[in-house]
Amino acid sequence: MSFQNLGLSEPVVHGAQRMGYSDPTPIQLRAAPVILAGRDLIASAQTGTGKTAAFALPILSKLDHHEPRIRCLVLEPTRELAMQVETAFRDYMRFMHTEVTLIHGGVGYGRQREDLKRQCDVVVATPGRLLDLMQQSAVDLGGLQFLVLDEVDRMLDMGFLPDVRRIVEKCPKERQTLLFSATIPEEIQRLSAWCLRDPERIEIGARRSPAETVTHALYPVALDQKFDLLLTLLERTNYDSVLIFTRTKDGADRISRQLKKNNHSVATLHSNRTQNERVDALEGFKAGRYEVMVATDIAARGIDIAGVSHVINYDVPQHPEDYVHRIGRTGRAQTVGDAFTIMTAEELPHVLDIERFIGQKVPRKKIEDFNYVYTALFNEESVMSSLKGAKGVRTHKGMRFGASRRRR
């Protein structure tokens, strides 16, 4: 099935072709007919499946021409995602006369108020700033036809669902609502029961399985040696671009500083950075000005960075879903990617959770000629029993190893 046969409008098909898309992806194939038929939709699909185009192309086909009112509202959890989706709309509507605008926090209100006054056809927004502007009566949603709630599980994690509900309450009852979420827990089911009408459900791929093109590996190491191991991994890996995830913002700053000292070109992305710094990091990394980007989970969801050849988890994610999202940054759109996770003894329980969640065992790897301080890490049974024995007993270097601790 080609884009032409999907029932999309001609300018939209041209827009997709100009992006270099030759065939629709599975979610595009399944979502387009539902959206074109005017049905509400709940779709669960992994990131990187082409989900933005899956809703943008049919919506644009139905918007057709410019009208001075907001006809489509897309809510996104983060500024980065909002920017990415706005850019996608702009690309797809290249051969149309419709307009799109972006509303998010962290920048002045002036331009956003002006854009809203002009009444763009499509508004892509984060919930907080949009609600602010709505409370100032700067937004008229009276002519809304399409409401897209994207990455809803992320909005749930970030505590945005009450804001989302307030926004939905101000939308006209007669509208088409599309909800996208990697997972659909109970709270999201309740939200969808409240704001969708007889929705069609689409599930693409096994929700829990990470991108199939990614190869995974775990690198056990003592806490003191994590950074040395990271440097060694970077030295020994033939990468084009590496995304390194840390659990905390301070951790991201610290790793970035240390990597810079070791002559790596590094961008840093987390929510304490200014909007300009975030844009510079993301753009610079995409353009290849920085080979390495160190980020917290803010970058893990949905951000589309083509050509990330490697993801390195400097910390093991505490939630298995985050592991899937993080490694989803590589191996996108059929390219192969490697996901390395550095793990310390006390993180082993999280590793086991992740393996249960993804339904596969991740191979443990040892770097030849790396000067490991502890090799007991590779004996996981004894690590687990030490962890149980030492429950609650932590040193500044992490969990104690008791009898199994052995120096090489």
Ligand code: AMP
């Ligand atoms: P998304 O899941 O929306 O973040 O999209 C992931 C990536 O796939 C983006 O870089 C899109 O430009 C790209 N993409 C979307 N649809 C197609 C398609 N039909 N063919 C090739 N690439 C696509």
